Amino acid sequence: MSKLTLASHPFLLGFDQLERLVERTARSGNEGYPPYNIEQASENAFRITLAVAGFREEDLAITVEDRQLVIRGRAAEDDKERVFLHRGIAARQFQRSFVLAEGVEVAGAVLENGLLHIDLKRALPEQLVQTISIRKG
Numbered sequence: 001m002s003k004l005t006l007a008s009h010p011f012l013l014g015f016d017q018l019e020r021l022v023e024r025t026a027r028s029g030n031e032g033y034p035p036y037n038i039e040q041a042s043e044n045a046f047r048i049t050l051a052v053a054g055f056r057e058e059d060l061a062i063t064v065e066d067r068q069l070v071i072r073g074r075a076a077e078d079d080k081e082r083v084f085l086h087r088g089i090a091a092r093q094f095q096r097s098f099v100l101a102e103g104v105e106v107a108g109a110v111l112e113n114g115l116l117h118i119d120l121k122r123a124l125p126e127q128l129v130q131t132i133s134i135r136k137g
Contacts (some may be wrong), residue, residue: 033094034073044122048098053114054091060116062109069098069106069117
């Protein structure tokens with residue numbers, strides 16, 4: 001007996017790529033750093049906020065690769081003259097990924113007060129009704 005998966009259901013045609021996206025997301029294994037929030041700003045807008053204290057704008061990179069939003073932080077070079085008695089602010093490099101649904105685009109990003117805000121918007125698809133003609137065989 002074969003295993004029935006979401007993408008192999010007979011009523012869901014062409015959703016096999018969705019199953020691959022779910023598998024890729026499960027494998028990404030993101031650690032807990034940096035911590036983040038995801039907010040729904042409106043019905044078709046979202047905001048991801050990452051706590052990136054200690055990172056400058058030039059230490060951060062945001063890319064979209066194959067519908068995957070990737071945020072990378074590069075650790076700044078340590079000042080050799082500084083002597084820390086306690087170092088509780090993490091400044092290690094990181095990579096955080098989010099899979100974007102079809103039609104979701106990055107609207108912009110802003111860094112303020114140690115928080116990186118990434119705004120996403122979902123384009124509304126056109127509601128098309130298509131009539132298929134039946135020809136005689």
